Amino acid sequence: MKSGTGDDRIAPDMLSLERIIGYKLRRAQLAVFQDFLDSFSQMELRPAEFSVIAIVARNPGLKQAAIAQMLAIKPANLVALIDGLQKRSLIERRKGDTDRRTYALFLTDAGERFVARMFGTWRQHEDRLIERLGGTAERDRLLDLLDRLLGQAGPDGD
Amino acid sequence: MKSGTGDDRIAPDMLSLERIIGYKLRRAQLAVFQDFLDSFSQMELRPAEFSVIAIVARNPGLKQAAIAQMLAIKPANLVALIDGLQKRSLIERRKGDTDRRTYALFLTDAGERFVARMFGTWRQHEDRLIERLGGTAERDRLLDLLDRLLGQAGPDGD
DNA sequence: TATTGTTATACTCTATAACTATA
């Protein structure tokens, strides 16, 4: 197969940004992150911090390298992120007992309480997005389409 | 109405990143941009440069302030972008004749030829994304959902 | 006085290389 998609091929002057996947994807992502930032401004939580806390909450004891891989970020860039959360006493590093080069991450008690608040705020944010989309069925459809863009690897837990 | 969406409300331990709109949106956007960067590495064109050229190609004579507004970027950050494209002799600034504070932007002849190449490369990139999505119908559905996330303002040209 | 484009600057995010302490 040559093109494979049977697409509506058009002339160069038809290069409208409004119909370009990457452009629209970027704009939508920025709008969603802005809503997130507004929602969490009082808690002073950024998306990357949210994602780390969410992973540690669901997978206590995970090593930093594993978290970096799940988030597709460099281990080097995870350090300051975890430093900040540790300084706020939300998560703690515990030396691995079998391999003492590693750190296993856990929520502190304050971290557990923080997660409860975080979840409430996130739920409001997410509901707002779902409302904009038109409902949970549209949300599911969107997640499915985004998964397709992400390539073969389907959802595999966080 | 309280929540308004009739959502599948869940416990805090259900905070799986795989089901979070903003997270999946960000990952998909990064994947799409990576495909774009790979596609355009030989032409040395970044997404922001692509978007400026696409707008000037479709709207010759537009002022910088108008372009900045369409792209939702700060006019200050547009300057270096246009400087670079001008140094590559792809676009040119012409003093506005009614308001001589402004610059109207146009493609050069080389710029016109560049757009033709750019369009071909972009078409391959976009076809690859459409193929991943499953076809143009799915692409249209995705664009529609992303427009909903972007709020009330519907497609309004670029 | 207000606006367009510009410069300078700072802050965030991300990527790489080199270091340390363990293995």
Add this chain to the structure above:
DNA sequence: TATAGTTATAGAGTATAACAATA
């Protein structure tokens, strides 16, 4: 010798304030 985490650093992208030219 290789790996986990760390440090330092450089490059993008983006935001604000101040300036010159013009309105």
